[in-house]
Amino acid sequence: MTSRSKEDYLKNIYHIQEEGRKVNTGSLATALSISPASVSEMVNKLSKQGLIDNTPYHGFELTGDGRKISLNLIRKHRLLEVFLEEHLHYEWDEVHEEAEKLEHVCSDMFINKLEEYLGFPKFDPHGDPIPDKELNIAPTHYKLLLKTEPGKEYIIAKVKDSSIEILQYLTKIGIKLNTKIILSEKIDFDGSVVIIVEGRKNLLSRVMAEQIFVAG
Amino acid sequence: MTSRSKEDYLKNIYHIQEEGRKVNTGSLATALSISPASVSEMVNKLSKQGLIDNTPYHGFELTGDGRKISLNLIRKHRLLEVFLEEHLHYEWDEVHEEAEKLEHVCSDMFINKLEEYLGFPKFDPHGDPIPDKELNIAPTHYKLLLKTEPGKEYIIAKVKDSSIEILQYLTKIGIKLNTKIILSEKIDFDGSVVIIVEGRKNLLSRVMAEQIFVAG
DNA sequence: CATTAAATTTAGGTTTGCCTAAATTTGTAA
DNA sequence: TTACAAATTTAGGCAAACCTAAATTTAATG
Numbered sequence: 001m002t003s004r005s006k007e008d009y010l011k012n013i014y015h016i017q018e019e020g021r022k023v024n025t026g027s028l029a030t031a032l033s034i035s036p037a038s039v040s041e042m043v044n045k046l047s048k049q050g051l052i053d054n055t056p057y058h059g060f061e062l063t064g065d066g067r068k069i070s071l072n073l074i075r076k077h078r079l080l081e082v083f084l085e086e087h088l089h090y091e092w093d094e095v096h097e098e099a100e101k102l103e104h105v106c107s108d109m110f111i112n113k114l115e116e117y118l119g120f121p122k123f124d125p126h127g128d129p130i131p132d133k134e135l136n137i138a139p140t141h142y143k144l145l146l147k148t149e150p151g152k153e154y155i156i157a158k159v160k161d162s163s164i165e166i167l168q169y170l171t172k173i174g175i176k177l178n179t180k181i182i183l184s185e186k187i188d189f190d191g192s193v194v195i196i197v198e199g200r201k202n203l204l205s206r207v208m209a210e211q212i213f214v215a216g
Numbered sequence: 217m218t219s220r221s222k223e224d225y226l227k228n229i230y231h232i233q234e235e236g237r238k239v240n241t242g243s244l245a246t247a248l249s250i251s252p253a254s255v256s257e258m259v260n261k262l263s264k265q266g267l268i269d270n271t272p273y274h275g276f277e278l279t280g281d282g283r284k285i286s287l288n289l290i291r292k293h294r295l296l297e298v299f300l301e302e303h304l305h306y307e308w309d310e311v312h313e314e315a316e317k318l319e320h321v322c323s324d325m326f327i328n329k330l331e332e333y334l335g336f337p338k339f340d341p342h343g344d345p346i347p348d349k350e351l352n353i354a355p356t357h358y359k360l361l362l363k364t365e366p367g368k369e370y371i372i373a374k375v376k377d378s379s380i381e382i383l384q385y386l387t388k389i390g391i392k393l394n395t396k397i398i399l400s401e402k403i404d405f406d407g408s409v410v411i412i413v414e415g416r417k418n419l420l421s422r423v424m425a426e427q428i429f430v431a432g
Numbered sequence: 433c434a435t436t437a438a439a440t441t442t443a444g445g446t447t448t449g450c451c452t453a454a455a456t457t458t459g460t461a462a
Numbered sequence: 463t464t465a466c467a468a469a470t471t472t473a474g475g476c477a478a479a480c481c482t483a484a485a486t487t488t489a490a491t492g
Contacts, residue, residue, distance in 0.1 A: 251480075254479070
């Protein structure tokens with residue numbers, strides 16, 4: 001059995017892995033806003049269930065089975081987000097929270113039927129690829145805005161869905177998926193960047209800019 | 217806070233009340249498939265929270281607040297059922313189980329938007345009325361098939377959504393909502409009935425017939 | 433009206449998933 | 463290479479929601 005709680009552990013392990021960071025008690029505790037002691041306990045249970053490979057004191061990673069559960073959740077999450085935005089007219093910044101709850105209870109049948117209903121979309125409202133029924137997920141080659149060269153034009157390809165505030169701010173200054181921007185300046189001092197959107201200059205703090213990826 | 221579990225208690229209390237049966241530890245325990253001891257405990261908690269009025273050893277009933285929570289869940293359940301049947305092409309007998317899970321996690325905003333998306337339907341796929349946003353629910357005047365007179369024609373108005381097997385069987389013999397039937401015979405011996413659907417005679421056991429209501 | 437059967441509640445116990453505080457392990461730096 | 467700080471794990475606890483078994487209350491019957 002994978003409870004709501006265990007599913008959250010697995011999904012977060014996947015996301016940390018995905019970002020290329022080390023998955024250990026500390027990073028997972030931070031991601032889940034749970035004490036390291038609790039994570040340590042649960043990691044043991046997940047390990048016994050064969051969903052992760054754990055090396056005590058050194059970190060852990062998903063097994064094939066664990067990865068499947070994670071990808072299935074991510075598939076559900078992203079398809080739900082598409083439905084919420086396209087059909088129920090949720091805003092960009094509202095979809096994540098609702099999908100986060102629904103993904104844990106909707107059946108595989110539900111999501112397969114929803115996928116068909118939506119016309120087999122390939123990306124969610126934040127630009128992330130949607131795993132197909134066999135859990136294949138398209139690789140992306142997005143570049144972190146912070147790591148691009150100033151003076152060039154880019155197309156917004158993905159914005160992380162974690163922060164409502166950031167999504168709202170970006171909407172306000174005219175940024176959504178596929179928006180063209182020019183990276184006008186990178187300020188080394190504090191890591192912030194100046195971008196031009198629809199001819200207007202905007203300053204993005206480092207924290208903001210870290211959420212943004214461009215096509216490439 | 218009302219947990220998934222508490223919500224199930226409240227909803228079931230509503231349904232038992234609705235059927236005109238006495239709501240007590242025993243009837244609720246049966247409805248929830250939980251031991252009477254556990255129900256007794258939880259009834260105390262719900263009572264302390266002001267969601268039910270409890271008279272120890274004698275039964276309990278929803279307060280205004282408890283009723284609101286129940287009706288909101290029923291609203292969610294029934295609107296979800298409409299979506300599942302009309303848009304995702306779920307079968308009659310498949311909608312209940314899925315809605316049962318989703319109703320506990322979807323937000324009020326979700327359900328209000330879904331209601332609009334569906335065009336403000338008034339009845340769910342089993343013929344039950346859907347409470348509106350203010351939780352007003354239309355009264356119905358359905359008659360239990362068992363309590364009607366033989367030899368007359370009736371229109372199927374509601375079938376209880378509790379049993380997949382019954383819904384599948386009814387579908388097989390050609391019964392859905394608004395189907396015209398003739399009650400050909402009532403067999404007092406075992407309470408079963410003979411009905412004519414599309415010219416064909418069918419025997420319905422008492423257990424079956426108890427799930428069926430006709431317009432009136 | 434006393435007894436007893438049925439229904440209900442209370443008592444004590446389990447699992448899940450979290451917590452804090454204490455102990456342990458690891459790895460780095462003197 | 464030892465010592466210490468940081469990370470991790472273990473120990474002991476708590477709340478929710480369930481359980482069984484025992485005690486209590488209610489109500490029905492002789």
